[in-house]
Amino acid sequence: MLKTKAPIHFDNSYARLPSQFYTRQNPVPVSAPSLIKINHTLAQKLNIDSTWLESNEGVSTIAGNIVPDGGDPIATVYAGHQFGMWSPQLGDGRAILLGEILDNQKERYDFQLKGSGPTPYSRGGDGRAPLGPILREYIVSEAMASLHISTTRILAAAATGDHVYRQNILPGAILVRIAKSHIRIGTFEFFYSRDDQESLKILINHVIKRHYPEATNNENPVLAMLDAVIRSQAHLISSWQRIGFIHGVMNTDNMLLSGETIDYGPCAFMDTFNPGAVFSSIDHNGRYAYNKQPAIGCWNLMQLAQTLIPFLDNNRERAIKLAQDALDKYMNLLTESYQTGMMMKLGLRHNMRGDIKLTKDLLDIMAKDKMDYTLTFRYLSDLAGNDTKTNIGTLIICSEKFNYWLKIWKKRLAKSTQSPKKRQTEMYTLNPAFIPRNHLIEEAIKAAVENKDFNLFHQLIDVVKQPFEYQAALEKYARAPRPEQIVHETFCGT
Numbered sequence: 001m002l003k004t005k006a007p008i009h010f011d012n013s014y015a016r017l018p019s020q021f022y023t024r025q026n027p028v029p030v031s032a033p034s035l036i037k038i039n040h041t042l043a044q045k046l047n048i049d050s051t052w053l054e055s056n057e058g059v060s061t062i063a064g065n066i067v068p069d070g071g072d073p074i075a076t077v078y079a080g081h082q083f084g085m086w087s088p089q090l091g092d093g094r095a096i097l098l099g100e101i102l103d104n105q106k107e108r109y110d111f112q113l114k115g116s117g118p119t120p121y122s123r124g125g126d127g128r129a130p131l132g133p134i135l136r137e138y139i140v141s142e143a144m145a146s147l148h149i150s151t152t153r154i155l156a157a158a159a160t161g162d163h164v165y166r167q168n169i170l171p172g173a174i175l176v177r178i179a180k181s182h183i184r185i186g187t188f189e190f191f192y193s194r195d196d197q198e199s200l201k202i203l204i205n206h207v208i209k210r211h212y213p214e215a216t217n218n219e220n221p222v223l224a225m226l227d228a229v230i231r232s233q234a235h236l237i238s239s240w241q242r243i244g245f246i247h248g249v250m251n252t253d254n255m256l257l258s259g260e261t262i263d264y265g266p267c268a269f270m271d272t273f274n275p276g277a278v279f280s281s282i283d284h285n286g287r288y289a290y291n292k293q294p295a296i297g298c299w300n301l302m303q304l305a306q307t308l309i310p311f312l313d314n315n316r317e318r319a320i321k322l323a324q325d326a327l328d329k330y331m332n333l334l335t336e337s338y339q340t341g342m343m344m345k346l347g348l349r350h351n352m353r354g355d356i357k358l359t360k361d362l363l364d365i366m367a368k369d370k371m372d373y374t375l376t377f378r379y380l381s382d383l384a385g386n387d388t389k390t391n392i393g394t395l396i397i398c399s400e401k402f403n404y405w406l407k408i409w410k411k412r413l414a415k416s417t418q419s420p421k422k423r424q425t426e427m428y429t430l431n432p433a434f435i436p437r438n439h440l441i442e443e444a445i446k447a448a449v450e451n452k453d454f455n456l457f458h459q460l461i462d463v464v465k466q467p468f469e470y471q472a473a474l475e476k477y478a479r480a481p482r483p484e485q486i487v488h489e490t491f492c493g494t
Contacts, residue, residue, distance in 0.1 A: 028117025032161025
């Protein structure tokens with residue numbers, strides 16, 4: 001593997017852990033790498049020169065053809081529950097962690113290649129990624145970041161010049177994923193299932209030091225870490241619920257201890273509001289439906305808590321009680337975060353009697369009338385300033401029941417001491433005009449895969465990076481899909 005000096009300063013804490021946590025593995029070179037896109041804003045945050053990333057040497061690094069000095073490529077091992085079924089060994093089957101870097105605020109981030117070739121954990125796969133899923137992850141992760149939802153992000157994407165073989169022959173691609181870390185609930189499960197308490201202790205100490213250093217000041221640091229992870233997951237999943245996001249594959253190996261969203265394979269944003277919405281083609285029983293995401297988050301955290309029992313207290317019964325008490329806080333944390341967020345989406349800053357019912361009544365009407373989730377809340381933002389002018393009103397159909405609900409909502413707003421203009425401004429920062437709608441993602445992918453035309457991809461990225469700023473010229477990106485455009489299923493595709 002070629003090495004090169006590069007303006008990336010690595011400090012690889014995970015690679016300094018014992019060898020049972022990973023296998024050292026170089027990425028496998030590709031034949032003809034070519035740049036698709038650089039995330040210039042993220043590069044600046046990470047102190048990485050965009051000009052270098054766009055150079056031949058930079059593109060070769062993105063594609064895995066060369067490893068920068070200081071990089072220490074590893075594939076990490078983990079296990080996991082996939083759709084509730086235990087998988088004792090998974091691991092990075094198509095990803096390589098090149099190393100870790102510090103951003104402008106000295107925060108630590110993983111620098112990972114995805115689609116970089118086979119590893120010891122590929123389980124017979126080729127370790128590669130088709131172009132489509134790479135573009136999807138870039139689009140959706142950038143949208144999530146712009147919506148202020150905790151997420152892994154993409155620094156860069158490149159075409160490989162090689163084909164990958166799935167149901168069809170497809171162009172290959174690779175991306176650079178940036179994450180606070182890639183430590184998963186499944187990482188803990190891997191060592192717990194092998195009764196490797198020494199490795200679990202090392203992992204716990206590493207997570208506390210990296211993500212939750214404040215836990216060291218607690219008389220029970222492991223419990224403090226568990227509490228912090230529970231809070232981060234409750235906040236994360238409540239933010240998914242508020243924005244109408246369906247992850248689609250909430251396996252324990254896809255839940256990060258850092259509280260970031262990861263794995264955008266079969267994800268989707270709802271168009272029509274449907275509490276039981278399922279998009280993933282492999283979620284046959286609806287385990288990961290929109291309205292089940294909060295409960296699945298709790299189930300996943302139960303698996304994490306189980307791995308920590310030996311470290312919470314020397315007395316097993318007391319340890320189980322501590323874990324259960326911590327888990328019991330999760331649903332209240334999530335519900336409070338969700339309800340507060342929904343109140344703010346409706347312009348209600350201070351909770352009054354009847355506010356929760358007001359929200360529930362709206363959602364019931366939206367579900368029954370098959371109203372567009374995003375457009376409805378944006379329409380309410382238009383109306384919140386006591387201005388009859390609306391950008392969105394022509395894009396939705398209002399039933400008699402909805403119009404009656406509007407009258408009740410406006411009476412409630414009249415009780416607020418906040419000025420209509422300030423209220424509207426706040427609502428515009430919470431209710432996006434633009435989301436990465438499923439049909440728009442599919443159109444962008446189709447143009448790139450079939451015609452090597454990336455214009456729709458670049459345009460969609462530009463739109464979702466400014467989700468709260470409505471522009472009439474971009475109305476097509478705000479519109480709900482026509483019946484023939486509706487995407488009913490999403491596919492992992494990797």
